[in-house]
Amino acid sequence: MTADPLLSVRGLRVQFALRGATLFAPPRQLAAVDDVSFELQAGETLGIVGESGCGKSTLGRALLRLLPATAGQIVWLGRDLMPLAEPAVRPLRRDFQIIFQDPLAALDPRMTVGDIVAEPLVTFEPGLPPSEVRSRVRDMLGKVGLSPEMLNRYPHEFSGGQCQRIGIARAMILRPRLIVCDEPASALDVSIQAQIINLLAALQREFGLALIFISHNLAVVRHLSHRVMVLYLGRVVEIAPRSRLFAAPRHPYTQALLAAAPSPDPRRERTKPRLSLSGDPPSPLDPPSGCAFRTRCRWASEICAQEHPTLRDDGDERAWQVACHHWEEIRSP
Amino acid sequence: MDTVLAVDDLSVRFASPEGEVAAVDGVSLAIAAGETLGVVGESGSGKSQLFLAIMGLLAANGRAQGRVRYRGRDILGLEPGALNAIRGGRIAMVFQDPMTSLNPYLRVSRQLSEVLVVHEGLSESQARRQALEMLDRVRIPDARRRFDLYPHEFSGGMRQRVMIAMALLCRPDLLICDEPTTALDVTVQAQILDLLADIRRDFRTAIALVSHDFGVIARLADRVMVMYAGRAVELADSQAIFDTPRHPYTRALLTSLPRTEPSDTPELPTIPGYPPNLQRLPPGCAFAPRCRQAEESCRATVPLLIPLGPGRSAACLKVSAA
Numbered sequence: 001m002t003a004d005p006l007l008s009v010r011g012l013r014v015q016f017a018l019r020g021a022t023l024f025a026p027p028r029q030l031a032a033v034d035d036v037s038f039e040l041q042a043g044e045t046l047g048i049v050g051e052s053g054c055g056k057s058t059l060g061r062a063l064l065r066l067l068p069a070t071a072g073q074i075v076w077l078g079r080d081l082m083p084l085a086e087p088a089v090r091p092l093r094r095d096f097q098i099i100f101q102d103p104l105a106a107l108d109p110r111m112t113v114g115d116i117v118a119e120p121l122v123t124f125e126p127g128l129p130p131s132e133v134r135s136r137v138r139d140m141l142g143k144v145g146l147s148p149e150m151l152n153r154y155p156h157e158f159s160g161g162q163c164q165r166i167g168i169a170r171a172m173i174l175r176p177r178l179i180v181c182d183e184p185a186s187a188l189d190v191s192i193q194a195q196i197i198n199l200l201a202a203l204q205r206e207f208g209l210a211l212i213f214i215s216h217n218l219a220v221v222r223h224l225s226h227r228v229m230v231l232y233l234g235r236v237v238e239i240a241p242r243s244r245l246f247a248a249p250r251h252p253y254t255q256a257l258l259a260a261a262p263s264p265d266p267r268r269e270r271t272k273p274r275l276s277l278s279g280d281p282p283s284p285l286d287p288p289s290g291c292a293f294r295t296r297c298r299w300a301s302e303i304c305a306q307e308h309p310t311l312r313d314d315g316d317e318r319a320w321q322v323a324c325h326h327w328e329e330i331r332s333p
Numbered sequence: 334m335d336t337v338l339a340v341d342d343l344s345v346r347f348a349s350p351e352g353e354v355a356a357v358d359g360v361s362l363a364i365a366a367g368e369t370l371g372v373v374g375e376s377g378s379g380k381s382q383l384f385l386a387i388m389g390l391l392a393a394n395g396r397a398q399g400r401v402r403y404r405g406r407d408i409l410g411l412e413p414g415a416l417n418a419i420r421g422g423r424i425a426m427v428f429q430d431p432m433t434s435l436n437p438y439l440r441v442s443r444q445l446s447e448v449l450v451v452h453e454g455l456s457e458s459q460a461r462r463q464a465l466e467m468l469d470r471v472r473i474p475d476a477r478r479r480f481d482l483y484p485h486e487f488s489g490g491m492r493q494r495v496m497i498a499m500a501l502l503c504r505p506d507l508l509i510c511d512e513p514t515t516a517l518d519v520t521v522q523a524q525i526l527d528l529l530a531d532i533r534r535d536f537r538t539a540i541a542l543v544s545h546d547f548g549v550i551a552r553l554a555d556r557v558m559v560m561y562a563g564r565a566v567e568l569a570d571s572q573a574i575f576d577t578p579r580h581p582y583t584r585a586l587l588t589s590l591p592r593t594e595p596s597d598t599p600e601l602p603t604i605p606g607y608p609p610n611l612q613r614l615p616p617g618c619a620f621a622p623r624c625r626q627a628e629e630s631c632r633a634t635v636p637l638l639i640p641l642g643p644g645r646s647a648a649c650l651k652v653s654a655a
Contacts, residue, residue, distance in 0.1 A: 051518035052489075159607045189375040189608060190545060191623075194589035194601040201599065216519065223591035223601065260523035262548030264590055266571045269552045276527060277520045279474060280488040 004078060005039040006177060006210050007063070012036045012072035014055070014062045018285070030284050032058040034234040036072070037311070039318070042177060045204065045211040047225030047242070049218060049257070051281055055234040056214045060180045063212065064096050065089050094124045097171035101183035103163035107155040114151035117141065117169045124174055136173065143206075144169045144199060161192035165199065172203060178210045185220060197224060218261045222246050227318075230254045233284055233292040236311055240320040250322040252330060253293045291325065299326045335366040336404075337507050337539040338387070338424075343399035343409075345379070345386045345563075354611050356382040356395070358563040361638075366506060367537040371554025371571065373544055375608050379563040380543045384509050388426055389416045403507070422452040425500035429512035431492035435484040441468075441495055442480045448502045467498040471528060490521035497528065504536060511543040526552050547590060551575060556644065559583045562609050562619035565638060569645040579647040582620045618650070626651050 014033040020026050033055040040046050048056045061067040063074060065081055074081045076096070081089060097120075100106040107116055117137045121128065138148040144165040155163055164184060171179050181200065185193040197220060203209055215221050221228055222242060229239040230251065238251040249255045256277045262269060277296045282288055291309050294300035303325050311321045324330075345357035357379040364370045374380040386397040389411065401409040403419060411419075420426070428434050436444055445467070446460035455463065461480075468476035471494045484492060493513065500508055510529065514522035530553060532538055544550055550557055550571070557574040559567040559582065567580040578584040588602045606623040609615065618636050621627040631650055638646045 051520065161607055190547075190586055191375060191589060191604040192607065194591070194603045197591065198600055198603060217591075218519070219591040256520060260519045262519075262522070262526070262546070262552045263592065264547035264551050264587060265575055266551040266554075269548070274523075274527070276523055278524075280490050280521060281518075 003041060005075075006042045006044075006077065007040040008073070008075040009039070009063065010037050010073040010075070012059070012062060012074065013070045014058050014067060015070040028285060031070075031287075032234055032284065033062060033069075036231075036234075036236055038229060038236070038239060040178070040210055040212065042210055043204065043208040044227070045213055045225045047221035047228040048212060048214045048231060049216065049221050049228060050231035051216065051257075053233075053281060053284060054231040055284075056231050057182050058234075059231070060098070060182050060212060060214050064093075064098055064180060066098070091124075094120070094174040095176050096178040096180070097174070097176045098180040098182065099164070099167045099171050099184050101186050103160055103167050103184075103187070104155060106167050107163060109155055112152050112154060113141075113146075113158075113166055116155070116166060117173055120170060121173050137169075140169045140173050143203070144172070145195075159192075160188050161195060164188065164196050168196075168199065168203070172207075175207060176209070178212065180212045180214070182214045183216070184213075186215065186217065193220070200224065218258065219263075230257065233281060233287055235292060236321070236323060237293065238322045238324075239311070240322075241318075244320060250320070250327045251293075251324050252297050252299055252326075256296075291323075299330050301326070334363075336363050337366050338541070339363045339400075339402045339405075340383075340387065341400040341402075343383065343386060343397060343401060345382050345391065345395055345397050347392070348394045348396075349612070351612055355563055355614075356611065357386065357397075359399075360560075360563075360565050362558060362565070362568075364507065364539045364541060366539050367533060368556070369533060369540040369542055369554050371542045371544065371550035371557040372560060373547060373550050373557060374560035375545060377562070377608055377611060378560040380560050381511055383560075384426070384511060384541060384543060388420050388424065388509065389413075390426075418452075421448065422503040423505055424507045424509065425503070425505040426509040426511065427493070427496050427500050427513045429515050431489065431496045431516075432484065434496055435492060437484055440481050440483055441487070445495070445499055445502060448499055452503045464498075464502065467502055468495070471495075471498045471501070472524075473498070490517055490524065493517060493521075493525055494528070497525070497532075501532065501536075501538075505538065506536075507539045507541070508532070509541045509543070512545070513542070514549060515544070515546070522549070529553060547575075547587065559586075562611060562614060564619065564648065566620070566649070567647045568638065569647075573645060579641060579645075579652050580649050581624050581626050581651065583647075585623075585625075618648075 012033055013031060013035060016030045016032060017027040018030055020028060036059060050056045062069045114137055118133050121133055141148055146165050185196045204211060213224050225242045228242050228245045230237050232253050238254045249258055279296055282295055288295050290306050291304040294304040309323045309325050311323045313321045340362045343357060343360050347354045347356055360383055372380045385391050387401050391397060397409060445464035449455045449460035449463055465476060465480050473479060473491055473494050514525050533540055542553055554571045557571050558565050561582050567583045578587055585604045589604060591601060604623050609619050615622055617632040617634055621631040636648045636650045638648045640646045
């Protein structure tokens with residue numbers, strides 16, 4: 001694949017200023033996302049995994065300019081969004097949408113389902129006749145598996161899974177080219193999760209949609225993604241095609257993460273090697289020197305404390321990148 | 334069998350403005366010392382209310398009926414004084430969210446030692462010493478330094494360790510864990526599950542593990558009970574549940590799970606529809622409206638749990654016919 005990417009991100013950094021420790025202390029800087037680079041092709045799904053506080057949701061929002069990034073480039077269809085002011089970004093927004101974890105909280109309780117789904121359409125195409133808006137909304141509700149009779153009902157009348165379908169219809173109504181999905185199935189019951197995952201995959205096939213799929217659930221990410229990015233404390237530790245990453249993860253953190261995810265098979269659960277990590281992720285306010293993972297890594301050596309490992313590849317950036325001083329030595333866990 | 338907890342035909346009903354709701358309907362189970370029973374189900378399946386009822390912790394509009402015996406002694410409907418002598422001591426509970434279960438105004442040391450002072454009548458200094466030992470035991474790093482901190486100064490994983498330490502202080506013989514790792518990251522979840530496995534081995538604690546996550550259940554449970562709409566629909570050894578699920582609901586749930594191991598099905602098998610509203614349960618089998626095998630009879634008769642072999646039962650008309 002050498003086509004021009006839909007989205008190309010270079011050295012993205014998102015920094016938050018926090019109140020100082022005391023009243024007159026200078027504000028402290030927290031880098032929630034640090035030096036993140038990747039490319040996304042049209043129709044591709046990039047999974048982003050990592051534990052809470054790793055910056056995955058911040059990254060998703062910063063990509064869509066819903067949060068200000070501090071440094072780096074966000075090149076959308078060849079055009080850097082970073083220097084653009086919000087009025088210049090707004091017309092581009094119809095091409096990139098987002099869906100959230102809590103489907104009910106993301107919907108205005110005082111609007112009918114029809115109005116919720118129609119809102120982006122009315123905003124971006126104010127000249128559209130109401131009959132056309134209505135027919136497109138009906139059409140989209142059908143595509144996400146809701147019956148058009150639901151048009152005049154309110155969000156509270158729906159279950160979590162149905163609300164997520166409404167959120168997806170709203171995101172899809174403008175036929176965007178990219179949807180950032182932030183934990184879209186995590187708040188749903190197991191029997192409903194599969195329905196939403198299938199729906200996203202079907203919409204991707206039908207519309208050639210690119211997805212950035214943010215989740216802590218490795219099985220869901222594995223199922224949907226073409227490539228997977230693993231974040232730790234705001235930095236990319238590994239990014240690789242899905243099958244490679246899950247078959248033979250290179251970064252010790254990815255290895256531990258995959259080993260920790262319980263699978264629904266008691267035999268496997270009781271025999272698989274434990275690569276238990278000790279402790280919790282360090283605070284992003286006070287990250288360790290060098291490699292952020294070294295405090296929990298059994299392979300850590302002197303160089304890990306001194307130098308920050310950069311993302312390296314085997315000559316092909318899209319094939320596999322890993323940020324670890326020692327990955328060649330620890331290939332097989 | 335050294336039975337710690339035996340529940341017979343337990344039902345939980347809540348009064349609501351729209352009439353009575355049966356959150357739990359005729360559930361029976363038993364847990365032996367050193368054994369872990371996994372209870373799995375989706376939201377509204379009654380899995381949490383079942384154990385809240387067992388502990389006498391139902392909300393004010395809830396009413397439990399049936400029989401609950403702890404070591405042969407009836408504990409359902411016991412007056413609070415008598416119940417408090419057992420719960421928190423002999424039977425302990427760990428909840429999903431450790432932050433809301435800990436008192437934010439009290440140091441961890443105080444909250445832990447208080448349990449020993451109340452239940453075991455220890456002196457303050459004895460209690461502090463034992464509490465600190467237990468924090469070490471649940472592998473809180475640097476426990477001595479952290480002992481006198483407040484709950485907010487702990488991370489989520491460490492707070493859950495504190496909760497588990499608190500639950501273990503009086504060496505309970507039954508530990509009820511309701512979604513103990515749901516709020517935690519996977520690497521921390523793995524640590525907590527390892528810890529529970531160690532506790533079971535070292536103290537022969539009976540564990541009831543309530544979870545919506547089949548992975549967590551597979552990791553720890555010896556036997557599994559699957560619940561749907563307030564009823565137990567299948568009960569079997571853990572391996573059997575995962576290898577050869579018999580109830581159509583269990584089977585459908587397991588096949589709808591995405592897996593981390595290779596399986597390149599582009600489309601996940603799904604369960605149509607949504608979990609039922611307990612206020613408007615259909616007559617007959619509650620799963621029938623979503624079941625691909627349902628027939629006319631399923632919509633008319635509520636299926637009972639039918640034994641299918643040693644330790645194995647399922648509540649489905651189609652299974653009994655097979």
